[in-house]
Amino acid sequence: THFGYQQVPWQEKQQKVAGVFRSVAGKYDVMNDLISMGSHRILKRMTIELAGIRPGQKVLDLAGGTGDLAIKFSRLVGETGQVVLADINDAMLEVGRDRLIDAGCSHNTQVSQVNGECLPFEDNTFHCITIAFGLRNITDKDAALRSMLRVLKPGGRLLVLEFSTPTNKALAKAYDAYSFAVWPRLGKLIVNDAESYQYLAESIRMHPDQDTLQGMMNDAGFARTEYFNMLGGIVALHRGFKF
Numbered sequence: 001t002h003f004g005y006q007q008v009p010w011q012e013k014q015q016k017v018a019g020v021f022r023s024v025a026g027k028y029d030v031m032n033d034l035i036s037m038g039s040h041r042i043l044k045r046m047t048i049e050l051a052g053i054r055p056g057q058k059v060l061d062l063a064g065g066t067g068d069l070a071i072k073f074s075r076l077v078g079e080t081g082q083v084v085l086a087d088i089n090d091a092m093l094e095v096g097r098d099r100l101i102d103a104g105c106s107h108n109t110q111v112s113q114v115n116g117e118c119l120p121f122e123d124n125t126f127h128c129i130t131i132a133f134g135l136r137n138i139t140d141k142d143a144a145l146r147s148m149l150r151v152l153k154p155g156g157r158l159l160v161l162e163f164s165t166p167t168n169k170a171l172a173k174a175y176d177a178y179s180f181a182v183w184p185r186l187g188k189l190i191v192n193d194a195e196s197y198q199y200l201a202e203s204i205r206m207h208p209d210q211d212t213l214q215g216m217m218n219d220a221g222f223a224r225t226e227y228f229n230m231l232g233g234i235v236a237l238h239r240g241f242k243f
């Protein structure tokens with residue numbers, strides 16, 4: 001590095017992730033629709049349903065990026081509730097903040113730049129935490145899960161929406177081939193950045209499968225953990241509670 005220190009792998013990953021999302025922030029939403037062929041909207045709707053948010057609740061959308069979920073939560077928690085849109089990346093949060101303002105959500109939302117591995121909130125703050133397509137990008141996932149558990153209220157729930165492992169081997173192969181062949185090309189075309197979308201495809205390959213992630217949630221201290229496969233396991237929604 002410039003400073004003569006040797007970089008350890010987690011620093012490399014963190015910098016890479018920061019570079020990826022800074023590079024794509026402005027066109028993130030368009031790209032999301034393109035690479036998921038619109039399916040991320042349905043997956044997010046299912047996450048919202050399972051979250052069971054009620055008026056007056058406090059919700060944290062971690063790694064919330066451009067605010068898709070936070071906008072919806074803002075309507076559900078109403079005047080007396082509160083939503084925190086939190087992300088490590090200032091460029092993503094800027095887009096998210098503008099979208100929240102445009103959607104008329106500024107009265108009950110707050111934007112916060114945080115690292116999910118060490119959340120700067122008090123213990124027992126939130127009724128619900130969501131993290132959609134975010135955990136994969138966090139280097140120390142165990143630390144992040146423990147940190148989320150700490151800031152959840154007793155009885156509160158965590159929902160993790162993330163790419164996972166297709167249950168069918170042929171689908172897994174086809175999806176892997178599709179993502180490596182198509183996403184970098186789309187990235188090049190739309191944001192002039194093939195590398196970020198190559199990273200995206202690679203990060204999905206590396207991410208723990210359904211049972212491993214459930215085990216990690218158990219180890220972090222979550223109770224009644226379960227998961228729901230979506231799109232044949234291409235994506236999974238994990239849920240766990242704090243007791």
Ligand code: SAM
Nearest residue numbers: 063064065087088089092115116132133134137
């Ligand atoms: N949740 C949004 C959605 O579903 O559209 C955005 C998902 S985007 C693929 C992943 C987000 O994770 C990026 O905005 C990135 O900045 C954020 N992120 C990566 N590492 C993080 C960390 N350590 N703490 C908090 N956010 C992080």
